[in-house]
Amino acid sequence: MGDWVIGVDVGGTFTDFSARQLSTGLSVLHKRPSTPHDPSEAILNGLRELQEKAEIAGDDIARFAHGTTVATNALLQRKGPKTGLVTTRGFRDLLEIGRQVRPAIYDLQTDAPPPLVDREHRLEISERIGPKGEAIIELTDAEIDAIIAELGPMTDVESLAVCLIFSFLNPAHEERIAAALRNAYPDLCVSISSEVHPEFREYERFSTTVINAFLQPEVGRYMDRLSSAIQKVAPKAALGIFQSAGGLMSIEQASRFPVRTALSGPAAGAVGAAAAAGMSGIGNIITLDIGGTSTDVALIQDGKVGTSNLRDIAGFRIRLPTVDIHTVGAGGGSIAHLGADGLLKVGPMSAGAVPGPACYARGGDKPTVSDANVVLGRLPARLANGFPIDSDLARTAIEEISRPLDLSLEMAAHGIVSIAASNMARAIRAVTIEKGQDPRGFTLMCFGGAGGLHAADVADILAMRRILVPRAPGILCAEGLIVADLQENYVTTCRCPLDDDLTIIAEAVSRLSKQAEEWLAAQGDDSAFIISRNQTVILDLRYIGQNYELPVEIGTGRHATGLPPVEPLKQAFFRQHEAAYGHHDPDAGVEIVNVRIRATMEFAKQAVDAARPSGKAQPAATEQIWFERTGFVPTPVYDRDGLAEGARISGPALITQFDTTTLVPPDWTISVDAAMNMIMERNDG
Known part of the structure; x- marks a missing residue:
């Protein structure tokens, strides 16, 4: 029986590994540059390096969890068949009609991105399901044969979406068409909307299904390569792919429903953040995941990661359960430039992993946020721990900004990091202030390779007073994969006023619960690794006549919970509406729109056996670091591995570890708590 669980998160710049031994809690971390041309190359090379580093035999790996950006990148680049x-x-x-929402409301010249399916590749078929699921126009075999014949000359079409009106109420026509197409064209990938997204609202259902079809060949090939390679290295490992909803799914499901992986990597970070903060007894946090290309933020309340059922990615609408994450193009590799107005801009273009920031000495020559940090002394060469930093190249790159602005190198670099911090703070406002939450009541949790460098700047902008720096900030997404559970989501549209007979709702819950039970039973019964199997029942409610609904969770248990009385259900909806919109109407009619069940198989988790050094904190070096108020200041540099529980350091200070660097400005103090997390707090006065 394998004793190791390994999580691998592929980012735009680095691929991160976290391995944990279940019997002892021993944790081993590893990091290597990503390979954008083929992400599996960095995964396999890094896995071999990790095995050598920790002396892990292939047969000892019980579970391999992977957060992937393949689907996200394919959408961003429109790279697909x-x-x-x-x-x-x-x-x-x-x-193309969509929701008639302009991408930029004040820019009449900006067009919505063209659809993923060209008009000549959109085929129509005579059939019609009605609003009650009845067949108004029956689908004939002749119509199906005509579609097969029409598709024949389209030899360049590799994937097909089948999206019929009201198929979420009656999928019979879609299923017949899909079966015939698969029989006629065995190599054709076919996605049907009643499987991908069986909910009402035709545009969102069509868009989500088309995106799934667009991604299926590319993601499917990637999953096949990865699965084959992993099985050779770790033949007994169960391979799980992290999905946007916050749990793992099988590699077969990922190949079948790749749209579910569109936010795979960032979602893992939010799950890992909730677990790390829980070890410090902190339930309300705002995550700040700063990587090489982008920054992801999320709101976590009472230890629960927020979710959303509607997302726009690269201008394409996806309606599926996802971790509620807001992303901006601001990261360590974000390129600084002067706009047409002569003002300094940062991002969204990024130097990425290849060639990377100029200071990496890998061919990059554009000024980036990382280069600005080098100029300010935040990233001295001796602290790079395996990633050599060339300060001369960084200074040369920043000169491109400082010279036309007639500023010193340091002022130009400070401007770059300040603009990046403002972009990050704007993302946090989107998930807090714009949703009725005050960020000052939360702890800012920074992670990612650059999180610790910018956390204090972002906190200053938002007037936040406390920052949590987890044990391994640069690897937290990979650590989130280790603590993730298997998850599957089921949904059916079932509109019914709350004051009517709710028998159809109870029947829908029972029907979905049966599907969830079958899925849970199919996952095996390895008691050594499985703690529990649960079903969470969620109802989407709204005021009658309202356009969008709010999810109300009504219970979690081994089996689906029964419906509560109507009045407590109304009150739960009123609380949700008050939190989301700041008001509610107790006299208006309420209706149920969708019934959802989230099935979860919880794995056994071993607490991390973190190293616990002893003794007084002693600086390893002193570096000159530039601050806006004082200029360069001699700043002590500490190795985090030498900080014992209870250690307390007043800023300015720089704390280094192999996966990140944390800056403690003069107005802040940092300490190490019992969970070996670092807590940074603003000094009073």
Whole structure:
């Protein structure tokens, strides 16, 4: 029986590894540059390096969890095959009509991105399911044969989406079409909306299914390569892919429903952040995950990660359960430049992993946020721990900004990091202030390779007073994969006023619960690793006539919980509405729109056996670090591995570890708590 669990998170710049031994809690971390041309190359090379480093035999790996950016990158770059669409006659242009929302409300010249399916590849079929699931126009075999014949000349179409009106109520027509297409074209990838997203709102359902079809060939090939390679290295390992909803799924499901992985990596970070903060007894946090290309932020309340059922990624709408994350193009590799107005801009373009920031000495020559940190002394060469830093190249790159602005190198670098911090703070406002939450009541949790360098700057902008720096900030997404559980989500649209007979809602819960139970039973019964199997029932409610609904969780247990009385359900909805919109109407009618069940198989987790050094904190070196008020200041540098529980350091200070660097400005003090997390607090006065 394997004793190791390994999590691998692929980022734009680095691929991170975290391995934990279940029997002892021993944790081993590793990091290596990503390989954007083929992410699996960095995974396999890094896995071999990790095995050598920790002396882990392949047969000792019980579980391999992977957070992937393949789907995200494919959408951002529109890198995918020719995709086709079969839809009900008359709905061919629905993808382009969309919701008629302009990408930039004040810019009349900006167009929405073109749909992923060209018009000539959108095929119409005569059939019609009605609003009660009845067949208004029956689907004939002749119509199916005509579609097969029409598709024949389209030899460049590798994937096909089948999206029919009201198929979420009656999928029979979609299933017949899919079966015929798969039989006629065995190599064709076919996605049907009643499987990908069986909810009402036709545009969101069509868009999500088309995105799934667009991603399926590329992600499927990647999953096949990865699975084959991992099985050779770790033949007994169960391979799990992290999904946007916050749990793991099988590699088969990831290949079938790649759209579920669109936010795979960032979602793992939020899960890992909630677990790390819980070890310090902190339940309300705002995550600040700063990587090489982007920054991801999320709101976590009472230890629970917020979720959303609607996301726009690269201008494409996806309606599926996802961890509620807001992303901006601001990271260590973000490129600084002067805009057409002559003002300094930072991002969203990034130097990425190849060639990377100029200071990495790998061919990059553009000024980046990382180069600015080098100029300010925040990233001295001796602290790079395996990633050599060339300060001369960084200074040369920043000169591109300082010279035309007639500023010193330090002022230009300070401007770059300040703008980056402002962009990050704006992202936090989107998940807090814009949703009725005051960020000052939360702890800012920084992670990612650059999180510790910018956390205090972001906290200053938002008037936040406390920052949590986890044990391994640069590897937290990979650590989140280790503590993640298997998860599957089920949904059905079932509109019913709350004051009516709720029998159809109870029947829907029972039907979904049966599907969830079958899935849970199919996951095996390894008592050594499985703690529990649970079903969480969620109802989407809204005021009658309202356009969007709010999820109300009604219970979690081994089996689906029964419906509560109507009045407590109303009150729960009123509380949700008050929190989301600042008001509620106790007299207005309420209706149920969707019934959801989240099935979870919880794995056994071993607490990290973190190293616990002893003795008084002693600086390893002193570096000259630039601060806005004082200029360069001699600043003590500490090795985090030497900080014991209870250690307390007043700023200015720099704390280094192999995966990140944490800056403690003069107005802050940092200490190490019992969980070996660092807590940074603003000095009073």
